Structure formats: C-alpha cells, structure tokens
Amino acid sequence: MSLAATGITPQAQAEVPNAIEVEHIVKKYGDFTAVDDISFSVREGQIFGLLGPNGAGKSTLIRMMTTLIPLTAGTARIAGHDVESDPDDVRRVIGVIPQALTSDIDLTVEENLSIYAKLYDVPSEKRKQSIDELLKLVDLSKWRSAQTKTLSGGMRRRLEIARGLVHSPKIFFLDEPTTGLDPVSRVAVWEMLTRIKNQRQLTILITTHYMDEADRLSDRIAIVDHGKLVALDTPAALKASIPGSTVIEAQFEGAPGDWEQRLGQLAGVTRVQHLGADMYRVLTSNGSETTTALVEMAVAAAIGVKSLSVQNTTLDDVFVHYTGRQLRDELVKSYAFVMPPRPGMQP
Ligand SMILES: Nc1ncnc2c1ncn2[C@@H]1O[C@H](COP(=O)(O)OP(=O)(O)OP(=O)(O)O)[C@@H](O)[C@H]1O
Ligand SMILES: [Mg+2]
Structure with missing residues (x-):
C-alpha cells in the first residue's frame, strides 16, 4: 500500500460526514481469505468505485456492507449504523443492486416496482407517485406495462436501479451494474446513475472491472486484488502516483x-x-x-x-x-502502429 488515503478521514477534514466506514474488514471461508483486512471510508454524496478482477472480493465486500453475510473480523458502519449490531437500521438507509439480475421476468415493469414498494412499506398513497417518478428517472415510463422478459439487458438493469430506489435510500450499492451490457447501454447506465445521485443526494458505491468507467465517474477508487486493498485515491491521484x-x-x-x-x-x-x-x-x-x-x-x-x-x-x-498484472484479458489493447517486418525477419 503506497497511498496514505487508505484510512478513515481525519476528523479535522471531515466537514462532510462519512456515509460508509469500513475498518479492517475480513471475510474467511474456511482457510480461504476472500477479503483481507480492508479499510476505507466514503463521504456522503460521493461515487466510490471498487475496482478489481474476477474473484478479487468485491461482491463479498458489498455483501458484508449490506448485512447479507457476517463479517469474520473488523467493522463496517453505514450512515453511522454498525452492520452487525444495527442491521435493520442499515437496511433502511441502503439500496442494493446485486450482481445477478433479480427482477421477476413474468411480471410487468410496474409490478416489479410495486412489489418492492409494498415490501418496504411505502404508504399506498405515495406508491403510485414514487413509481411514476422512478420510471421517468430511468427512462422506462413507456414500458411500465411491458413484461420484464421483453426488456433488453440494459433496460432490465435500469428497472433494477429504479427498484433499488423505491424506499428512497441514501446509500446505493451496485455490484457490477454494467457487466454484460453493450458500450452504449453501459454509458447510459452510468449517466443515469450520475443524474440520480445528484437529484436524490445519494452516496454510491459501485463495483466494476471496467477501468474507463471507474475513471470517468468515480470520485475515489479502491483497487482490490486477491482480497486486499492495493490502492485508494482519486482517479487523477492514482494516475499521478x-x-x-x-x-x-x-x-x-x-x-x-x-x-x-x-x-x-x-x-x-x-x-x-x-x-x-x-x-x-x-x-x-x-x-x-x-x-x-x-x-x-x-x-x-x-x-x-x-x-x-x-x-x-x-x-x-x-x-x-x-x-504486477493486467486486468484486461488480452495482453495489449491497442497498437498505435504495427512495424512492417524487416527484411529477412520471420513474419
Ligand atoms: N460462499 C463462498 N464460499 C467460499 N468461497 C467463496 C464464497 N463466496 C465467494 N467466495 C470466494 O471468494 C473470492 C471472492 O469472491 P467475490 O465474489 O467477492 O469476488 P468478486 O470480486 O465479486 O468477483 P467477480 O468479478 O467475479 O464478481 C472468490 O475466490 C470466491 O470464489
Ligand atoms: Mg462479484
């Protein structure tokens, strides 16, 4: 770890409170350590990108922060609530979009939202207005009566983003919301998230393995590899480092x-x-x-x-x-030019 910014923000600088505070968090599965002593904090209103390759521990981290699995060691506080001692308080303030698509494909778009609104006890008089607003926010108003199975992957992600917001959470966790989407849909999702964040004053923690996305949209980025935090800073500072x-x-x-x-x-x-x-x-x-x-x-x-x-x-x-490794699959992404073979050289 070479960057100083890995710890919790010092009180002196903390005019904006921390929405997320994770200290020395560990998750073990038997002998295997999936998350290995990670600490970071996220200030209210920021987009925090958790970046890492397959198996790095991103989903495991999110599951611990969102009360879905117990911590082996360490602490996580979400909006000041400890995930282990106050899980219900944590659940009330968070929205979670898991990595796998989980909307019910046999229901309509509106029904998927309405079921969640009921589950979260959104009062019936507020439900319709809230769903109307959310559909507009994710650009799915025209599709409200469509069966979810007829939506494209990008539209289904947008539906799930809307669903994660029915109870007006303050902190939004999204696990690889753009994986598997085409580049145009990926950009649409990110732009939508930025807009939603500003309109609803959300704090967003998002995982991705797309460097370009993390670079463009995150206020700060944590790079995770083999369960360890290897770097943490703003995109610009990381590049300058x-x-x-x-x-x-x-x-x-x-x-x-x-x-x-x-x-x-x-x-x-x-x-x-x-x-x-x-x-x-x-x-x-x-x-x-x-x-x-x-x-x-x-x-x-x-x-x-x-x-x-x-x-x-x-x-x-x-x-x-x-x-010491490349995240991308292929060794070299692009060549500025390819040298012509020299005389006598094997092609
Ligand atoms: N329930 C479990 N039991 C045992 N090992 C697990 C369990 N869940 C996750 N792991 C292991 O922990 C490591 C981290 O997994 P995790 O799903 O958090 O990675 P990830 O960064 O989200 O990867 P991906 O990009 O593939 O989603 C992996 O090696 C995984 O096999
Ligand atoms: Mg994952």
Missing part, C-alpha cells in the same frame, strides 16, 4: 536476456516491466524521446519491433503498477 506519464508497450522479435535492463537505461525511462512473450511495458516521463531511442536501439541491435503502442497513463497502468 505511478512513475512516468507515458506508457510504451512494445513487442520485440528475439530480444536478448538483458533487454529489460537495456530498456531501463533509455532516456526518460522510469520503469520497465517484462510482461512475457517478448512484450515489454516501459514507463517514461518523455514519450517521444524514449520511443525514438527504443526504436533506434532495436534497429542497432537487429532486434525486430513487432508492435509498439504509446499512450498516456490510464487506470489500467495503475492496476498493473500496483498488482
């Missing part, structure tokens, strides 16, 4: 054993990582100078450059920096 402002990813043909070391000696380079299979990631404070030097060194050593990409630091790079 890793050495170098530019990332060069290059794949070479026949690089020698000391190649990593030689890359590290190029102008401007602050860090080199060998990602395997002839692929290297070079962090630099001077992208153009290092790129030129890198290509010149390869040419002089008769080492082929199979691909090369140069880009500004992203949250992906932050993730690689703190975990």
Whole structure:
C-alpha cells in the first residue's frame, strides 16, 4: 500500500460526514481469505468505485456492507449504523443492486416496482407517485406495462436501479451494474446513475472491472486484488502516483536476456516491466524521446519491433503498477502502429 488515503478521514477534514466506514474488514471461508483486512471510508454524496478482477472480493465486500453475510473480523458502519449490531437500521438507509439480475421476468415493469414498494412499506398513497417518478428517472415510463422478459439487458438493469430506489435510500450499492451490457447501454447506465445521485443526494458505491468507467465517474477508487486493498485515491491521484506519464508497450522479435535492463537505461525511462512473450511495458516521463531511442536501439541491435503502442497513463497502468498484472484479458489493447517486418525477419 503506497497511498496514505487508505484510512478513515481525519476528523479535522471531515466537514462532510462519512456515509460508509469500513475498518479492517475480513471475510474467511474456511482457510480461504476472500477479503483481507480492508479499510476505507466514503463521504456522503460521493461515487466510490471498487475496482478489481474476477474473484478479487468485491461482491463479498458489498455483501458484508449490506448485512447479507457476517463479517469474520473488523467493522463496517453505514450512515453511522454498525452492520452487525444495527442491521435493520442499515437496511433502511441502503439500496442494493446485486450482481445477478433479480427482477421477476413474468411480471410487468410496474409490478416489479410495486412489489418492492409494498415490501418496504411505502404508504399506498405515495406508491403510485414514487413509481411514476422512478420510471421517468430511468427512462422506462413507456414500458411500465411491458413484461420484464421483453426488456433488453440494459433496460432490465435500469428497472433494477429504479427498484433499488423505491424506499428512497441514501446509500446505493451496485455490484457490477454494467457487466454484460453493450458500450452504449453501459454509458447510459452510468449517466443515469450520475443524474440520480445528484437529484436524490445519494452516496454510491459501485463495483466494476471496467477501468474507463471507474475513471470517468468515480470520485475515489479502491483497487482490490486477491482480497486486499492495493490502492485508494482519486482517479487523477492514482494516475499521478505511478512513475512516468507515458506508457510504451512494445513487442520485440528475439530480444536478448538483458533487454529489460537495456530498456531501463533509455532516456526518460522510469520503469520497465517484462510482461512475457517478448512484450515489454516501459514507463517514461518523455514519450517521444524514449520511443525514438527504443526504436533506434532495436534497429542497432537487429532486434525486430513487432508492435509498439504509446499512450498516456490510464487506470489500467495503475492496476498493473500496483498488482504486477493486467486486468484486461488480452495482453495489449491497442497498437498505435504495427512495424512492417524487416527484411529477412520471420513474419
Ligand atoms: N460462499 C463462498 N464460499 C467460499 N468461497 C467463496 C464464497 N463466496 C465467494 N467466495 C470466494 O471468494 C473470492 C471472492 O469472491 P467475490 O465474489 O467477492 O469476488 P468478486 O470480486 O465479486 O468477483 P467477480 O468479478 O467475479 O464478481 C472468490 O475466490 C470466491 O470464489
Ligand atoms: Mg462479484
């Protein structure tokens, strides 16, 4: 852990109260530790992004914070209520959208909302108005009488977001609300959440493994890996916390054993990582100078450059920096250009 901002906000700075306070929380399943001593706080009105790969412990964390499973150790307070000693108080102030879609596909959109409103004891005279407002908020007014099974994935997510708000919670937990949606629907969901947050003065905790989303919409981000908190800060501070402002990813043909070391000696380079299979990631404070030097060194050593990409630091790079692994499935997302094969080189 390299960032100082992992603890609970000091009293002196805390003009805005914390909506969520998690201290040294642990969840064990037998010998396996799914969540390993995590602490963080979220101020009222913020969007907090919990970012991590499959199996990192995101859903387990949410389940503990929302009173669904007991804690092995540590504490979690939601709007000041302890999840273990005051679970009913916690449940009254939270809305939860679980990872799996849980609306009833045989009911209409309106019926799905109305059942929840009744479950949460929303008074009958307020129910209709509240449902009308929520349908408008998630842009589903036209679909109120449609059977839920006829909705697209994005529309069903929006219905579940509306359903999570029927009892006017103050703190909203969403577990991967955009996974499986197409890019347009993902953006629609995020824009909707930002709007809803502002209109209803919500605090939002959201999990995702999409770095771009977390970057654009979160006030603060916690990166979780193998149950541990590896970094926590604003997106900008996280990006600034890793050495170098530019990332060069290059794949070479026949690089020698000391190649990593030689890359590290190029102008401007602050860090080199060998990602395997002839692929290297070079962090630099001077992208153009290092790129030129890198290509010149390869040419002089008769080492082929199979691909090369140069880009500004992203949250992906932050993730690689703190975990030593890439979150995305493929090794390299995009190539700025692909070098033509050099004479005599294998294609
Ligand atoms: N009830 C359980 N019993 C045993 N192990 C569990 C249980 N629930 C979760 N785990 C394990 O805990 C780890 C964290 O799981 P969790 O579902 O919290 O991850 P996640 O970050 O939400 O991942 P994903 O992105 O796949 O949803 C995983 O290795 C998972 O297999
Ligand atoms: Mg999960």
